[in-house]
Amino acid sequence: MTDGWPKRVYVALIHYPVMDKNGEAIASAVTNLDLHDIARACETYGTAGYYVVTPLADQQELVRQILDHWRIGKGGSYNPLRQKALEQVRLKSDVAGAVAEITAIHGGPPRTVATTARRKDGAIPVGQLQEMIRTDPAPVMLFFGTAWGLSDDLMDAADHILEPLMETGDYNHLSVRSAAAIVLDRLLGR
Amino acid sequence: MTDGWPKRVYVALIHYPVMDKNGEAIASAVTNLDLHDIARACETYGTAGYYVVTPLADQQELVRQILDHWRIGKGGSYNPLRQKALEQVRLKSDVAGAVAEITAIHGGPPRTVATTARRKDGAIPVGQLQEMIRTDPAPVMLFFGTAWGLSDDLMDAADHILEPLMETGDYNHLSVRSAAAIVLDRLLGR
Secondary structure (H helix, E strand, O other): OOOOOOOEEEEEEEEOEEOOOOOOOOOOOOOOHHHHHHHHHHHHHHOEEEEEOOHOOOHHHHHHHHHHHOOOOHHHOOOOOHHHHHHOEEEOHHHHHHHHHHHHHOOOOOEOOOOOOOOOOOOOOHHHHHHHHHHHHOEEEEEOOOOOEEEEHHHHHHOEOOOOOOOOOOOOOOOHHHHHHHHHHHHHHO | OOOOOOOOEEEEEOOOOOOOOOEEEOOOOOOOOHHHHHHHHHHOOOOOOOEEEOHHHHHHHHHHHHHHHHHHOOHHHHHHHHHHHHHOOEOOOHHHHHHHHHHHOOOOOOEEEEEEOOOOOEOOOHHHHHHHHHHHHOEEEEEEEEEOOHHHHHHHHOOOOEEOOOOOOOOOOHHHHHHHHHHHHHHHHH
């Protein structure tokens, strides 16, 4: 975490609404390492919280089991560093629930920022988002999509869309774990 | 990949010799998503190859099965983008074998660069490595350690050690997947 940087950036990993490979809206399954890797990146870069958003009851139960293992079960004593990272995780059924919680904590709604590997009109560079964070006390909530990315509806509903990480190149298919790590590094790491 | 950047940066994911949580040298198990995530980052940032290094026969067999599924099995038709990324992967029993292959391809040995989350004397910043790549035609080989990181012997044997990604902060425990993505982004992404 950059020294003196305010701790009010949130990450949200979205499992619904996201797209399948044909562009249809789906609810995706939770991936164990998404929880671990992104929580560790969040803790390293000093975010204020990491929301895992899924409306599926069985997937919520899976998340709870993983978190319990590391937070209160054997995982924590085996690897306290992993335990510390997973304390960032907050499970929510939908984006609105996460937004409401952040709003309650900070006394005002977060600035929501969708991430995507695709070019979108009006997308902002990461430097502009850094400047917003510097000059505006509102919390910031970064949306990351699982599967084939955030649905267009959710992207349109966000206050901002972040420019893709790669402007050039004909291959731009990072895992959401890698993309989240790189966005946090560009936003908070320098 | 940065336009005009020479394609001679290699990534090596090391499963031996690495450290366990007590600092003892071990051979670690291969993680499926290490293959996928790092291959996708390598393809996105335009590396010349991604070496997966393990001396264990059963782990080599696991790597071959994963690669076969995506390169020549059903995975490739399901997701050609994943297939393309995994074409970066080259399986080797030891670091020396990977170094020898790169040496044969480029007509000279690679500049080897160890990465670590720990502070080490004489470690170089990523900007210095970028400058070396710009001014010196030698290939570059980045070592990433699984488990609790590269063994001291391997770190000492490398030509250079890269500075840790985070200079400050009391938590610095990224997954190797996240760390590799961020290093590639800092080195080749801007």
